[in-house]
Amino acid sequence: MARTKRKTNPLVQEVESSAPARKAYKTAAYVRLSVEDSGKPGADTIEGQKALLTSFIESKSDMELVSLFCDNGRTGTDFDRPQFEKMMEEVRKGRVNCIVVKDLSRFGRNYKETGNYLERIFPFLGVRFIAVNDNFDTLTAERTQDGYIVPLKNLINEVYSKDISKKSASALHVKQQRGEFIGAWAPYGYSKGPNDKHHLVINKETAPTVRQIFKWRSEGISVVQIGRRLNDAGILSPSAYLYETGEVKTEKYKGVLWHTQIIKSILAHPVYIGHMVQGRKKQSFYEGKRQTYVDEANWIIVRNTHEPIIDEETFEKVQQIANQRKSEYHERLGKFAHLKHSENILQGLVWCPNCQRPLVRYKNVSHGKKLWYTYICPGHADDPNRCSFVSIREDELNEVLFTAIQSQIQIAADLQEVIKRLNAEPEYRRQRSDAASKLETARRTLKRSQSLYDSLYQNYVEQLMTEQEYVTLKARYKAETEKAEQLIAALEQEQKESKVYTAENRFLTEFRSFMGTDKLTKEMASALVERIYVDADRNIDIRLRYRDEYMALLKFIEGRAAV
Template sequence: MARTKRKVNPLRPQPTAAPQAKEFQTAAYIRLSIEDSGKPGSDTIEGQRNLILAYIERQSDLRLVEVYCDNGHTGTNFNRPDFERMMEDVRRGKIDCIVVKDLSRFGRNYHETSNYLLRIFPFLGVRFVAVNDNFDTETAVETEYGLVMPLKNIINDTYSRDISRKISSAIETKERRGEFIGVYAPYGYSKSEGDRHKLVPNPETAPIIREIFALRLQGLGYTGIARLLNGRGVPSPGAYLYQCGLSKQEKYRDTIWAAWNIKEILRDEVYLGHLFQGKRTNVAYKQVRKERNAPADEWRVFRNAHEPLIDEETFAAAQRISAENRRVYEESLGKADDLKTPSLFRGLVFCGDCSKALVRRHVYNRRQDGRIYYYNYLCVTSVKKAGACTPKNLKETKLVEVVEATIHCHLEAVAELERRSLQVWDEKTVARRMSIERQMAEEERRLSRNMTLLEGLYAQLVDGVIERDEYLSMKEHYQAEYLKAKGRYDALNREAQDLLRCGPANPMFEACRPFYQVESLTEDLIQALITKITVYDGSRLDIQLVYQDEFLRVASFLEGVSGA
C-alpha cells in the first residue's frame, strides 16, 4: 500500500543552521544506607562524590549546579531530606539533569524508581544518568539499556528484601548467644577491644553510673541528680558519644543531663550484667513505620553477659524508692482538683534566651488561712543546669493580665478594619475581579491546548508522522509554552487571592468574628489568635499574633483603594 501523505504540523522547524548543543544544569546525587564513618572503600560518600564529579567534568554538555547527599538513608523509599530538596530544585527549574553512581544509589524500590525514570523525569524534562550502569535517558531509547534498566531495578528491589531478611535473622542469632549488637555501648560500658560484641566497664563513665545510684539512695530525685551532674560539667550520654568521636551527629554536641536520662539509667538491668535486646524491632521491609516496641515476651534476654556495675541490693533499693515516690504521687492526685485551672497557653510560651518552651509548674500550700494553688512558668534549661540560662519565673496571673489586654485591643482593631472593608469592597474591586476571571479562563484554555499537543507528540513519533529531532524540538516548544501559560495563570490566581483576602472572606476576619463579644480569655481564643509568647528577663513579654502581618496588609490595601 502506498504511504499516505504526512500530516503538516505548523510547528515543524524550518531548515536552519545546526543548533548549539544544550547545556544541562546538573545535580550530583549521592546516597549511602549506613552513615559514612569515613572508612576507606569505593562505596563511601567520598568515593561516590569523586566518581560522579569526574564524570560530569568529562561531559561537555553537563554543568554541575549542586551536590545532594543523603548520608545514612535507606534506598527502599524516597523519604530522604536531600532527595526532596533536589526534587524541589527540579520543579523550580534549577536542575534538569541528575547524575548518580548507579541505579541502586538512586533507589532500591522497583515501583517507585521506575515511576521516576519512566514517568516523572520525562514529564519534567529531566535527564537521568547512572554512571556505572552506563544508563542515560538521552540515549536509552536507542540502545539495549532501555530494556535492561527495569530489570536492574527489580534486582535491586529483590536484593533489599533478601538482605533485610538475612540481617534480621543474623542479628537475632547473635542476641540469643548473648552478644551485644548495639551501635553504641550503654553509658558506663565500652565495647571490648578483643570482642566487639562484649561489654566491659568504661573507666571514665562507670563511676558516674555508680554515683547516680548512690545519689538516688540518698534521696535525690531525677531532676536533682541531673542538675548536680550538669553543674559539675559531667558529659551526658549523647555528649560523651560526640566527644569520643563515636557519633558525628551535631545534635549530641551540647546535650545535657535530663531527668529522663537518670530515670532510664536507674531502671536499666544492663548495669546488673544482663542483656535485654530486641525491645525495638523492625516490622517488615518497606513499611512506612518500620519500628515498633516489641512486647516483653519477644525480648532476647541473656543474663550474666558482662561484668555488673551495680549489685542486686543497690539496684533493688533504687527500684523501691521509685515505687514509693510513685505511690505517694498517685495518692496526692486529686487533693487539689477543686483549685486547679486548665492550661490556657499550651505550647505557646518560650524562653527569650534559650528558645526552649517554658514549663507550667504548680505551687500548692496549706496554710492556717486556707489552701493556695497557683501556677508559674519556668525555664527548664536553668532548672536543669545552673547558669545555662537566666532564670525565668513568670506568674500565670501576670501572663493572663497582659495577654487579655493585648487580645482585646487586637479584636477591636480587627472589627473596625472589617467594617471599613465592607464599605469599599464591592464598589472598588468588582471590575478588577471580573477582569482577572476572564484572563484566568483564557490561560486555562492555553494550558489545556498545549497539554493536548504535548501528549499527542509521542504517538506521532511512533506512527512515523514526525522524526525524532522534530519530536524533541516540538516537545521543548510545547513545554515552554505550557510553563509560560502556567506562570501567567499562577500570577493571576495570586492576585485574585490577594483581592479575596482583602474582603469580608479574609481568614483574619473569619477567625476573629466569633470572639468579638467574648469578654474573658478562653483556650480556643488564645490558640486561634496567638502564635507565640516569648518571655525575657524581668518578665518582659513579646506576644506574636497569628494575623498581625495580615492586619497590616489589609489596612494598607484599604488605604490604597480609599484614596483611588
Template structure:
C-alpha cells in the first residue's frame, strides 16, 4: 500500500524571554536537526521553512507562525515539524488546543522530533498523559523564567541601573556599561537652556518656537541623526518638531537632577502583554545615580512655577514678573494683576483673586511699582547679609563637611553592592549544586536561608546609605546654588525674572501694602524680610 504524501513546513523559534539556550536552540541548529530527521522520511516533502527569531512562546501572535497557519488553511501545508513541543509554544492551554483541536480539524500531521511525538502514530497512553504533561512543564518553565526576569529587573531598578532601551534626551548609555547614563554634551546643553528659558519667564510654547527657529533638532530627530532606530507614537509630522508638550515632558522629568524613575508600566502576567500604567507612588525612584544636568533648586522652582498661575502676558511670550510667587497674606490665594487706564496712561496693580471674585477676604491692593521697589530693596538687603565673609565661610565649611560625609557613604554603598552581588551569585549557584546532587536538601535549605538573610541585610544597608546621601546632597546643592548666585551679584539695580524665582520662595501681601518675603534655604538662615 502506497504511503500518503505529506507537504511539510519546518517551524523553528527562539526567544531570550523564554530563557532559551542560544547555542543549542539557535535557528540554524534547530533547522539542521529537523532536516537530518526528515532525511529518512520519504513520504514527507518540505515546502516551506518558517522562523520566529526573538518571539516568546507564551502567545501565538508571531509573524512566521501566523503565515505558516495561512498555508495550512490554504491546503499548501498538511504537516508541521518542530524540534520539540516548546518550539511550538509554552502556553499550556493554547498548545493543547492546537494539538487536540486545530491541527486535527485541518488534517495536519504534527511532529516534535526530540519529544518523539508524531500525531499519525497512535499511542493513546503517550498522547493523553505525556504530551499534556510536557506542555504543562513548558508552560511552567516559561512562568518561572518570567518571574526570574521580573525579579532581576526589579533588583536592577532598585540599584539605580537604567534598563530602558534608549537613554532620555540629554543623556547616552555609557560605552562600558549600558545600564549607566552619562551626559550627551549637545542635548544636555539644550536641556539646560530649556530650564533657563522657563526660569526667565518663557512659557512652553514660546520655548518650543524659539528652539524651532534656532534649528535645534527635536529629541526624536536627534536620535535619528545619531543613527538610533527609536520610534515614537507622538510624531505627527514627517520631520518631528519641538512642541509645548515635549517641553513640558522635559521640564517635569526628574532624570535631569540625577534621579531614575523606573517601573512605570507593568503587565498582568507572563501570558498577557497588555501594558498597564502604575501609580506614581509605585514607581521605583533612585536619586543621584548619574550626573545631573540641572540643579535640584532650579528643578524645584520650575515644578512650582508650572503648578502655579503663570499665565502669559497678552502681548508677550513671557509671564509676568511675579507670576506664581505672589499670594494674599490672609487667604493665601493668588494675587492677580489688573490694569487701570486714566488720562491716556496705564497703571498696574495686584489684588486678591478671592476678593475679586466676590468670595470674601480683602483686596490687599498694591501698586506694581511699589511692589517692585519693595522687592528690590528686600533682595539687596538679603544679598548684603549673604556677602558677609563670616556667613560665607560658615556655609563653605558646611559644604566641605557634606562632601566628606558623601564620600564615606559612597564607599560604604559600593562595598554593600559588592556584597549583594556576591550573595545573589552564591544563592544562584547552590540551586545548581542541589540539582546536580552536590548538596543535600537539608544543606541547600540551610544555605539558601543564610544567603537570603545576607542579601536582605546588604539591600537594607544600600538603601540606608542612598537615603543619607540624598538628604546630604539636597542640602548641599541648595547651599552651593546660593553661594554661586550671591557671588555673581554685588547689588541688584533692576528686577529680572530669573533672579526673583531663584531667590524668592513666596511673597505675601497684607493690608496697607505690607509684604512678607520668604527666601529659599529657610532651614539655614533667617530669610523672612
C-alpha cells in the first residue's frame, strides 16, 4: 500500500528528476583463490571467476572493464596480497572507481578488515563495490546507522574459516605424528602413493637426480658446481618439474633453474634416508598467528616411514662435509673480525635486469688489511650461459646513488618554492576556498537531511503527519541524504587528490626530509629508492619512489604557467 502511494505522489517525481545521471564506471574485476587452481570438476577456479566477472561487467551499460587482478594461492584472511595492493594503487590514482568480485568470500574472509573496506575506505575513495553472487551492490544496498546488512555474511565466513582451520590443524597434527605426509607436493625424488596420498613412493624420473646430487657432494664437488652441472645437462629443477608435469600452473615456476639453496635443502633433508620430517614451520589462523619457523628440537620426526633414496652412510658423509664448510666459513669470518665492517645499506634494492634476481653482497679482503664489498649476481654462478657476470663495488654504487638522491632533494626544494608561490596566487586560493565551502555546505545538508529523516517516524507515530506525507518525505530525505553523501565523497576525494599540488606532495615531503644529510643511509635508501638495476656493462638504472607524484607536480606547474 505504501509503495502505491509513493508511485503516485507528485513529490517523488521531483526527487527522481534530481537523481544524478548514470555514469560509466571504470571497473576492475578481482579474482582470488586460496589454493592453486587444480582444475577439478565442480571446484571453484580462477578461469571460472574470470568468465563470470567479465560476462557480468560486459552486460552492464554503465561499466567499463579496465583491469583484471588475480591473486592465485592467496588466503582471504588478510589483505596482504600483491594483486589486491596493485588494484588499490590503481584506485588511489583514480583509474578505477568500481570493483567487482564473485562473492564476499573472494574479496576477504576477515570480517573486520572487509567491513572496514566496505564501510569506510571505499566510500571515502568514491568506489562502488559489487559482489555478484551475493547480489550486493553498495550503490543500491540497504544501509542502517550501523552499516551495510549483507557484510554480516562475512562474519560467518571468518568464523567458518577459523573453525575449519582449527579442525584441520588438529587432524593434520595427528597425521604428522603417525608419519603420514601432509604436504601439497611430495619432496623432489618422491611422489605421493597412487592409493595413499599420505605415503611417499620413489619417483623413477627424479630419484636418480637426487642420488647424483648426493654422489657429487660426497666426492667433494661444490654446491655451485653441482647446480651448474644440472643446468648444463638440462635437468629440470624441482619447481620447473612441478610446472612441466602440470602439478602447479603458476607461471613463476616455469623455467626456474637449479640454484645453491635448492641443492642445500635437498642435501640436508632426512626424508631421503626414509624418515618423515614435518612441522618445520607453523601457522595458526584460528589463533591469529602467522607462519613462523620451528626450532629443530620441536620438529615432528617419524623414522622409516618410506623407502629411502640415499643410504645413511652417504647421507652422514654429506652432513659432515656441510658442517665442515660451515665451520670454515665462520672461522674465516672471525679471522677478519678486526677489520671495520659496514651495514648493508642497499640490501634487497640492487637487482640484475637479466635474471631479475637481487644481487648478493660479497666481502673482499686484501692481504688481511683492506676490506671492501661487491655486489654480484647469483644467477651467473647458477648458469653462466643464461646470465652474464654482473659485479659492482658497493662504494662506487653508493656514490652514484647518493649523488642522484642529492640532485632530487635539491629539485624538491626548488619545486616547493614554486608550489608555495603558485598556491599563494589569488585565483588558486579562491578555487580552494570554493571547494572547501562546497564541502562544508554538503556536510551541513547531509546533517540536516539525516536529522529530518530520523525524526519522520516519531512524527508519524505521534500523528503529526499523514501516511502519505510520511512516505513522501521519507523518500525525499533519503534521496537528499544519498545525494549529499555522494557529493561529499567526491569533494573529499578531490580534496585528497589536490594535496599532490601542494607542499604536502609526497615527493616533496619525503625527499626534503633528508635535506642536509651528508651521507647515504639505510633509512634514506629504503624511503627513496624503489630498485636499482646494474647490468654486465656496469650501467646503473636507478628507480626512485614517488615518480607519479613528481610528474603530477610538473604537470600542475606547467598548467598554471599556461594560464
